[in-house]
Amino acid sequence: MTTKTLNQVSVPGATLHYEVTGSGPVLLLISGGATDAAAFDGIVPQLAEQYTVVTYDPRGNSRSPYAGEPADERVDQAAEDGLAILDLVTPYSPAYVFGSSSGAITGMELLVRHPDRVRLLVAHEPPAVELLPDATSSREFFFQVYETYRRDGRVAADRLFLGGIGMDEADELPPLTELPPEFREVMERMDANSDVFFEHKLLPFTTYRPDVAALAELEDKIVPAVGSESSKVLPAEPILALSERLGWSVVAFPGGHAGYTTDPFEFATLLLRVLAGKVAR
Template identity: 65%
Template sequence: MGTKTVNKLAVPGATLHYEVTGSGPVLLLIAGGGTDAGIFDGIVGRLAADYTVVAYDPRGNSRSPYDGGAADERVDQSAEDALALLDAVGGDEPAYVFGSSSGAITGLELITRHPDRVRLLIAHEPPCVEVLPNPADHRAFFEQVYDTYRTDGVEAADVLFSRGIGTDEDEPPKPEDLYPEILEMFLRFQSNAANFYKHKLLPFTRYQPDLDALKAAAARIVPAAGVESIEHLPARPIHQIAETLGWPVVTFPGAHGGYASHPEPFATLLARVLETD
């Protein structure tokens, strides 16, 4: 896999933790929700043989603290964070980008704002429900999750959220069955949950992509979804976006987090997709 280097990057309002592994063209991995760079550990080794793989904790998550108090996030700010990382690692060269969930929304905004900096974007299940035919219903669901967090706390919000996005049937691993580093990662994710519900959930799910700008960059965007989650809510928007782009949705192993649950086949397919550039 090569040596992983751990770095910090100051951006307006936060300090980003990022990790670089391998050599070759830059491949930026953008985590979603309350996860962080560690969610991609299972696929980095396969990809680092051919790419300089950059994974990071999005602002407010884990080891990327806000400067001062937390505030509701902005998708444009998240895209500028991604750009700052590309500048720091690869200069002004266009980079490959893989984003999942809200990380895919960041990727869509990045290629919209800076199309010359993205060589190829794989957008895996961006939950931008505003593109769906009935956005009000889905908007109401996410608002209900937010309200549940405010009134009943993280655990109640987790139950409602996982049920609504189709992950409630996933059996969580028992803590005693996890390697210490994996347990540490899951504990980080748990500690991020409150900030996710409070400051990230609504700003990202209310994101309205610029479909005309995406269509102009269609040759460099790969719509993607998990084969086990393709009919669930987070994957539905990518079908609408794919129709606009004129491309089919590429199905990856596993569900919404297939890169973590099925790392080897996921990384193999991702490498193949990247090679199509």
């Protein structure tokens, strides 16, 4: 069994919890939304056979507390958080990066701001709706989720949000009481992040405007990715629109928006092939 080490690093306004597993070139995995490092537990063991896999809890989530009161997220700050971790684990060499959902947005900003620190970015369904030719309805949807949270609370906002990104009730897990204790603990921990996500992260990330010109210049360092079961749903649409605009090929990973949890072996297998350059781009 590959040993996992748990670590912390102080950054402006927060303390980040990060985990390191395996050996070899560094692969940073960036989770999105209200999730934390545990979102990737299903794929880390397989990836760690070839890479030093680094995961972390984004600021404000789970074991990465704010230094003070929560504040609205800034994507540039999120990118600098990722850089702070890379500076510790691989200060002299660029890293591979995989980001999903808002984690992919963080990865895109990290690549644009520090292209010398990223060897390759796999951007899996970043919900940056400003990339769409007409972002009006998608922009309104996320604002409606935010307003629902403020008016009716996180349960109602969760229902609206998950339905809008294609993760409806059919994809829901069994009741927490029916899950193994260790898995229940993780789910409860991430569920507790929902307030911070809806209040301080949802709109700042979804209204983020990527630097398209800079990304076009860095096309050899980015792999656009979607879920094979979610390619026609909102979170996949922005990266598809960007790829069509720039003439990029898109890699379809197994499963939906969270395919790394529902199809971990197949997902990790394809990710290893992408990182090794064995998938046509």
